[in-house]
Amino acid sequence: MERVLPEGFEVGPNQADNTIGEITEALQRFLLDGWPEGTPPPRLEEDLSFVPKDREEVIYIYMYRLQQNDALKNPKRYRTTPFSVADEEQPENSTLYYEWPPLYLELYYMIAVHSKFRSDAERLLGWVMMRLHHGTHLLYRPRRYVLPDNRVVDSNGADWGIENTGDGIIMEKVALAMCDDFTVGDAINFFTIHEAPYRPFVTYQARCAIRGPLVSAPPTTVRTGRLDSFESERPPGERPNGRVGGRMKTRPDTKRQNPIGPRGFGIRPAETNNDEG
Numbered sequence: 001m002e003r004v005l006p007e008g009f010e011v012g013p014n015q016a017d018n019t020i021g022e023i024t025e026a027l028q029r030f031l032l033d034g035w036p037e038g039t040p041p042p043r044l045e046e047d048l049s050f051v052p053k054d055r056e057e058v059i060y061i062y063m064y065r066l067q068q069n070d071a072l073k074n075p076k077r078y079r080t081t082p083f084s085v086a087d088e089e090q091p092e093n094s095t096l097y098y099e100w101p102p103l104y105l106e107l108y109y110m111i112a113v114h115s116k117f118r119s120d121a122e123r124l125l126g127w128v129m130m131r132l133h134h135g136t137h138l139l140y141r142p143r144r145y146v147l148p149d150n151r152v153v154d155s156n157g158a159d160w161g162i163e164n165t166g167d168g169i170i171m172e173k174v175a176l177a178m179c180d181d182f183t184v185g186d187a188i189n190f191f192t193i194h195e196a197p198y199r200p201f202v203t204y205q206a207r208c209a210i211r212g213p214l215v216s217a218p219p220t221t222v223r224t225g226r227l228d229s230f231e232s233e234r235p236p237g238e239r240p241n242g243r244v245g246g247r248m249k250t251r252p253d254t255k256r257q258n259p260i261g262p263r264g265f266g267i268r269p270a271e272t273n274n275d276e277g
Contacts, residue, residue, distance in 0.1 A: 008218050012148035015211045016102070023107060023174055023206055024063060026138040031059065034131045042124060048112070048196040057124055060112040060199070064190070069104035069207070076101065078215065081145060082170065083157035095216050097147070102209040108181055110190070112201040125200045132176060138206065139174040148216050172209075179205040 005011065028044050035041040042057040052058055078098040085095045111128055115121040142154045142164045152160040155170040181203040182190070191198050 005215065006217075010148045010216045012213045012216070013146055013150065014213050015144065015146045016209070019208055019210050020063070020066070020105075020107065023138055023208055024061065024109075026174070027109065027176070027206075028061060030135055030138060031061075031128065031131060042113075048191065048194040051114070051197070055116045057120065058114040059124065059128060060110075060114070062110045062112075063107055064110055066105050066107045069106055072104040081214065082155045082168065083145070083153065085147075085157060095218065097145070098215045098217065100212045100215075102211040104207070104209050107206040107208065108179070109204045109206065110182065110187075110201055111204065112199040114199055121200055125202065129178070129202060132178070132204065135176065137173050137175050139172060139208075141172055143170045143172040145214060147214060174206055174208045176204055176206045179203055181205070 032041055032044070042059045043052070045058050045060050046062055048060055048062060050058070050060075078100060081097040081099055084097060111125075113121045113124045113128065115124060141162055142160060144160050145153050145155070147153065154160045154164050156164075156166065156168045158164065182201070187201055188198060
């Protein structure tokens with residue numbers, strides 16, 4: 001059942017339909033950009049059954065599953081965005097934007113290598129692991145907000161740009177980390193299903209957020225009555241419920257109490273010197 005919005009609310013397009021595709025493309029581009037110059041780069045493939053006929057080296061990048069982050073799937077309410085579009089001439093016509101909590105996903109990639117000689121394939125796999133180990137993120141850019149009128153802005157409300165910087169800019173980050181998600185038996189079955197030979201492989205996990213559409217709404221006016229005076233007419237120490245607050249006052253004891261223990265011998269009170277304070 002879809003949520004029904006009140007009158008005057010407007011829903012925009014989805015903001016992250018191509019997030020998964022962008023992460024896969026960023027992973028491929030990150031590997032190619034780090035290849036040493038002067039040597040032919042390996043071929044990137046997504047079809048595990050592809051086998052080159054010559055001595056060409058191949059890196060297979062295959063996203064085989066995704067799952068929702070269990071720790072971040074409970075929020076289920078609209079929340080305001082960090083920006084709003086203000087109307088200086090008529091402030092009452094300013095527009096507020098709300099967003100539904102995103103889908104926090106974990107993407108799993110299998111990266112396998114192929115070469116004519118097994119030693120070359122192992123060398124290529126080692127290079128891939130070190131290249132990804134030195135990468136801090138796959139995507140790191142100012143977050144894009146797609147408004148209902150199809151304008152794209154950043155978290156400050158300005159037109160979005162990849163070079164936008166400054167205070168209040170929320171960055172979108174996708175991190176990648178190695179994980180042990182496949183056993184050898186799982187890998188053998190996986191390659192067999194795709195009719196591909198068994199190859200050296202490693203698995204990685206990428207965390208991302210898929211965001212839905214923004215909702216625009218007119219602001220509401222909150223009117224409050226005149227605040228009453230905070231001065232209390234109750235006597236000091238009396239609580240609002242009528243009970244006396246604080247410690248109960250006792251009658252001062254004017255009699256000198258006897259000290260505890262045996263009587264001292266040769267004891268006299270200390271003399272006070274006004275000059276020394």
